[in-house]
Amino acid sequence: MKEYTEKIREIASRLFEEGKIDVFIGYEEGTNPFFPRPVLINKKEDVNRLIWNSNCGLNLCNYLTGRKDRVGIVATGCVSRSIVNHILENQIKREQLYIVGIPCSGILDHRKIQAEVDAEIIKIEEDGSSFRVFGDGFEKRFERDDFLQENCLSCVHPNPVIYDELVGDPVSPRSDRPRYEDVEEIEEMPVQKRRFHIQMLIQRCIRCYACRNACPLCYCPTCFVDERIPWFGKSIDPVDTLTFHILRAFHCAGRCTDCGACERVCPVGIPVRIFTGKLNKDAFEIFSWEAGLSLDQRPLLTSYKKDDYDDFI
Numbered sequence: 001m002k003e004y005t006e007k008i009r010e011i012a013s014r015l016f017e018e019g020k021i022d023v024f025i026g027y028e029e030g031t032n033p034f035f036p037r038p039v040l041i042n043k044k045e046d047v048n049r050l051i052w053n054s055n056c057g058l059n060l061c062n063y064l065t066g067r068k069d070r071v072g073i074v075a076t077g078c079v080s081r082s083i084v085n086h087i088l089e090n091q092i093k094r095e096q097l098y099i100v101g102i103p104c105s106g107i108l109d110h111r112k113i114q115a116e117v118d119a120e121i122i123k124i125e126e127d128g129s130s131f132r133v134f135g136d137g138f139e140k141r142f143e144r145d146d147f148l149q150e151n152c153l154s155c156v157h158p159n160p161v162i163y164d165e166l167v168g169d170p171v172s173p174r175s176d177r178p179r180y181e182d183v184e185e186i187e188e189m190p191v192q193k194r195r196f197h198i199q200m201l202i203q204r205c206i207r208c209y210a211c212r213n214a215c216p217l218c219y220c221p222t223c224f225v226d227e228r229i230p231w232f233g234k235s236i237d238p239v240d241t242l243t244f245h246i247l248r249a250f251h252c253a254g255r256c257t258d259c260g261a262c263e264r265v266c267p268v269g270i271p272v273r274i275f276t277g278k279l280n281k282d283a284f285e286i287f288s289w290e291a292g293l294s295l296d297q298r299p300l301l302t303s304y305k306k307d308d309y310d311d312f313i
Contacts, residue, residue, distance in 0.1 A: 004052040004102065007167040008074055011100050015072050016044035021098055024072040025060050026050045033124045034110035038063060052167075054126060057107040057149065059261040061085075061216035064092045071097055074167075076104035078151075078259035080160035081292025082216045085255055088299055091219065094162075101163030103171040106144075106152035107260065111269055113147050116140070145176075151260035151273060154179045161293055180281040182274060198242065204268040205241045207234065211262035211272050217252050224251075249275035254283050254300030257292050 012024045023040050028049040030037035036056050040063065041047055052074065060073055061082035071092075075083055080099065086092045113133065114121065123134040132141045153176040160166070178184070186194055209225065212218045225234065225244060232247075233240045256276040263273045283289040286309045289300045297303075 004167050005050065008052055008100060009047045009050050011165060011167070012041060012047040012050060012072060013044050015098055016047070020070065021072040022069040024050070025063050026074045027052065027056045027058075027060075033121060034108070034113075052102065053124075054106065054108045054131070054144065055110070055124065057260065057264050058214060059216045059259045062214070062219075064097075065216075065219040067092055067096065069096070072100060073097060074100045074102055075160050075163065076102045077155065077157040077159050077161065078104075078257045080162055081157065081257035082259060084162060084292035084295055085217065085257070085299070087295060094295065098165075099160065099163045101160035101166040103160075103166065103168050104152075104155075104158045105171055106148040106155070106158075106174070107264075108144070108147050109149045110264075113142065116142070149260050149264065150182070150271070151258045151263070153177055154181070155258075157290075157293070162295065180277060180284075182271075183277045183281050186274065186278075198274075199238060201274065202241050202245055202270060203238065205236065205245070205270055206268060207236055207241060207244065208267060210265040210267060211270075212248060214261040214265040215248075215252070216259075216261075217255050218248070245272065245275050249279055252276050253279045254287075254289060255291050256280055 008026060012026070015021045015024065023042055024047070025038065025040055027036040028039040028051060034055050036051060036053065038058055038060055039049060041049065059079055059082055060075070061079055064071065064073070064083065064086050073083070080101065083097070083099065087094050108131070117133060117135070117140060119135045119138060121133045121135050125132045125134070126144070129144050130141055131144055132139055153174060156173040156179065158173055159170045186197060189197060212223065224247060232243055256279065258273065258277070258280060260273065263271060266272060283300055287300060291300070
């Protein structure tokens with residue numbers, strides 16, 4: 001990944017020199033090795049802060065909403081699809097953007113790694129298909145493919161769908177598992193077992209809204225959870241909590257690119273992708289729809305075809 005870092009810095013520097021951008025959005029080192037920090041660079045002299053590694057898993061599209069300036073931004077496959085959503089939803093204009101495409105081989109899952117190391121990890125070094133973690137008096141090596149995020153294991157769009165420049169050669173989609181295997185397992189359960197399973201999934205939720213805040217689709221000026229709604233409370237009552245997760249998922253219907261940011265930031269490790277995953281599966285199977293693949297396609301819920309599925313009516 002070191003070559004990606006050098007290329008990103010080179011491109012950002014050139015864009016500032018040529019006066020093509022006002023700001024460059026990327027990642028920099030953070031205090032936690034698993035969470036590189038999103039950073040907005042405003043001048044050429046600061047481009048050396050930019051990095052890229054397999055822990056850059058937060059969706060930078062979050063920082064595009066409503067911008068009026070000229071922006072350079074790094075984008076993997078899922079982030080570029082989120083950018084397409086933003087353009088189609090009139091949150092940013094294509095001509096404002098210079099998209100630096102990142103062919104993505106997957107993001108590391110910090111929970112899987114930490115589960116193998118009973119100590120604080122203070123440094124991570126990548127070396128091709130493996131990586132090493134370091135702490136106080138220890139060093140361990142792991143194979144990279146064994147510790148990827150769940151969404152990365154079934155990713156079929158690892159390369160940016162729109163870009164102005166690529167930092168490396170396109171990579172092949174992964175085929176580790178069927179795309180909607182986790183959703184199908186729940187669909188096959190009897191109704192009561194399914195209900196119990198979902199309740200158990202979200203019982204740890206503390207309503208911190210990290211999943212909402214990390215999602216590039218959640219840009220409403222006022223979220224429904226902050227409105228005064230008589231039938232919906234802000235407590236951690238199981239009904240209120242389940243209502244929040246289901247409604248948030250429906251707001252992402254036909255829009256989610258399965259970037260995994262919501263699941264990555266959950267402080268209690270809830271697999272919240274299962275909700276948006278169900279709707280992604282339905283959109284694909286019923287309407288042959290995947291979000292953010294083309295600027296020429298209107299979003300699923302803003303278009304109508306005479307042969308659209310309507311058996312529910």
